[in-house]
Amino acid sequence: MTADAAIKPESGRRLHRLHPFSSLTAHEIVTAATIVRQNAGLRHLVDADSVVTKAITLLEPPKHLMVQYLDIEHGDTLQDERFTIPRRAEVQYCIKGTTQMYTSVVCLALAQESSQVTEPKHHQGIMDPIEHAVFFDVVGSSPEWAAAVSSLGLPADVELSYEPWPYGADKDTGPNPPRYIRGVAYARGLSGSHPETNKFSFPLPLCPVVDVAKKAVVRIDPMPTDGIANERISSPSSGPNWTTGTALDGCQPNDYHPDLLPPSRQDLRPLHLVQPEGVSFTVTDGSLVEWQKWQFRVRFDFREGIVLHDVRYDDRSLFYRLSLSEMTVPYADPRSPYHVKQGFDLGDAGAGAVANSLRLGCDCLGSIYYFDGVVNTMEGGAITIPNAICLHEEDGGVLWKHTNDKTKAAVSARSRVLVIQTTMTLGNYDYILAWRFDQAAGITYEVSATGIVSTNLIDPGTSSRWGTVVSPRALAQNHQHLFCVRLDPAIDGYQNSVQVEESVPLPLDDEVNIYGNAWEVKKRHIEKSGFEDADPLCNRTFKIVNETKINSISGNPTGYKIIAPPSQMLLAHPSSVAAKRAKFAQHHLWVSKYRDGDLWAGGKFTTNSYEETDGLSSYVARAENVRNDDLVVWVTMGITHIPRVEDFPVMPTEKLRLTLKPADFFSRNPAIDVPTNVQNLPSRHAMAAGA
Ligand SMILES: [Cu+2]
CATH class of the missing domain: 2.70.98.20 (Copper amine oxidase, catalytic domain)
Known part of the structure; x- marks a missing residue:
């Protein structure tokens, strides 16, 4: 069945109770995924569990049909005279460990895959949680990466954290860059430190590049840290910490989580938004x-x-x-690999x-x-x-608002x-x-x-033409x-x-x-x-x-x-x-x-x-x-x-x-009929006069 055949309006009986513009339900998502995984498994000769459903979205009805539908919906036609537009889902998928993307359309009412296309090679899917999990496994067990980290002189119990970035294309890679993940690395703190410690205060000058298909660290990129000597940048006043004597020497904790901050200001009194009769929508x-x-x-x-x-x-x-x-x-930073950020x-x-x-x-x-x-x-x-x-x-x-200048009456x-x-x-x-x-x-x-x-490490006592030092040794580009x-x-x-x-x-x-x-x-x-x-x-x-x-x-x-x-x-x-x-x-x-x-x-x-x-x-x-x-x-x-x-x-x-x-859509201010007083709880003066 073609996609078009699946969406012919059908008078009378409603095939599906959901409005054509309703969000996909969990049932619809699972239905679409199950059909595509089964079909794709047969098509690509793999187990259905190897089919990765990258993104499942509502495939909206053709507009020419929806316009008819909406005209009827907003007109006087009785409910049972409306036609129904079967709902469809679009499924982007690939086979686990590969990058080739496919797109299928599933007619949900018929529980059938109505079309399937193989995307051009340069159409890469989203970086997904499965790939991220592989990335974390690979860097967590990589001796090369462990050796590189140890060269930074960090304490043995330092905890690292990563922001996985797509590899990115440039003029050297051409239109088909490898599907590697760049692990922009940070030190989250020492073992046992608060889980909400702000890692962006401690950027690492190294970045593992991981081939998730081969489950291997491809290489370790140095992250440029050079800056322009700037004597106006003073040494941190907070004193030594676990970074002292390491490659991150001078980085300072800079946290936002209340557990890690001094007591918050105490002079705020409650502000309540009260709707005693409920909402108006x-x-x-x-x-x-x-x-x-x-x-x-x-x-x-x-x-x-x-x-x-x-x-x-x-x-x-x-x-x-x-x-x-x-x-x-x-x-804006042109220094590789920042140029692909x-x-x-x-x-x-x-x-x-x-x-x-x-x-x-x-x-x-x-x-x-x-x-x-x-x-x-x-x-x-x-x-x-x-x-x-x-x-x-x-x-x-x-x-x-207007105040009549003559009568002083304000509305x-x-x-x-x-x-x-x-x-x-x-x-x-x-x-x-x-x-x-x-x-x-x-x-x-x-x-x-x-x-x-987003921060990267910068040399002590330097600033950069590519950004602002926002915390000791942390450059925000x-x-x-x-x-x-x-x-x-x-x-x-x-x-x-x-x-x-x-x-x-x-x-x-x-x-x-x-x-x-x-x-x-x-x-x-x-x-x-x-x-x-x-x-x-x-x-x-x-x-x-x-x-x-x-x-x-x-x-x-x-x-x-x-x-x-x-x-x-x-x-x-x-x-x-x-x-x-x-x-x-x-x-x-x-x-x-x-x-x-x-x-x-x-x-x-x-x-x-x-x-x-x-x-x-x-x-x-x-x-x-x-x-x-x-x-x-x-x-x-x-x-x-x-x-x-x-x-x-x-x-x-x-x-x-x-x-x-x-x-010029209305014939006057459309808000002229908004009542001038709908507050049941009147406002009051904040303080007595002269206070
Ligand atoms: Cu920004």
């Missing part, structure tokens, strides 16, 4: 969130983490799908796969609704990440924000990823970067975090355009700009798929509009404005592998024509990638019409991170925001 059908006039579906995905579907406001469609597509973190957190690992279990009162304050996340294991099972997504309301400050409404967020941890860094819905029909995607900056957010719009329908507006001064003349104050807004539309760059100097603004729906007040098409920071784009040289594999990170805004499966800004397979060949740059290279068409907008934003001493031992959250705001 509902969650039904497992995935449908309704809050105020908002309505959308939430899905948890192995790769993308949170995916939002069918986002609507007051029964008008806004977005078919919202997601983080990819992010990359390239480092570059992560693609979604493609290399999966935002869902490395999602945290969130905790009440810490990650989210107030009355919280949690969604569990279910992800596949490499062995074909499914595991639940409890509380992977949290949903809650926050106070958002003043929503709107103001307090803003409430609905937040849906997840947190991913990959090695040293943690990212809190949140969609924030407001009462003025705005949506903000917020990235909060926190965690620990300069790097960038570049995020690509995928916006699949449905502004009052699925045929949209992107309008570019620039505010430009007019030349002085004797007819119009007589006094020199004049400027105007120039408008153009993006006609063909491609990219644009931000230009704050002309206030370049991008709007997604529906040219067939006109706002009767302004006469403008209904639209949503994209407000994104004009971040610095990727700094790596365009000819470098770092740049070629992250073309999406070279321009701020991209518009592609919608095609099913065009989801991956950096390509579907990013691990050890050499060049982005099947990602966003390929989608737009088709040079298709994107005006009054089904289009996708991709926004790249980022942080050029020059580490500060204050970013260590754990970094205060650094926020990055993308806001989608209605622009």
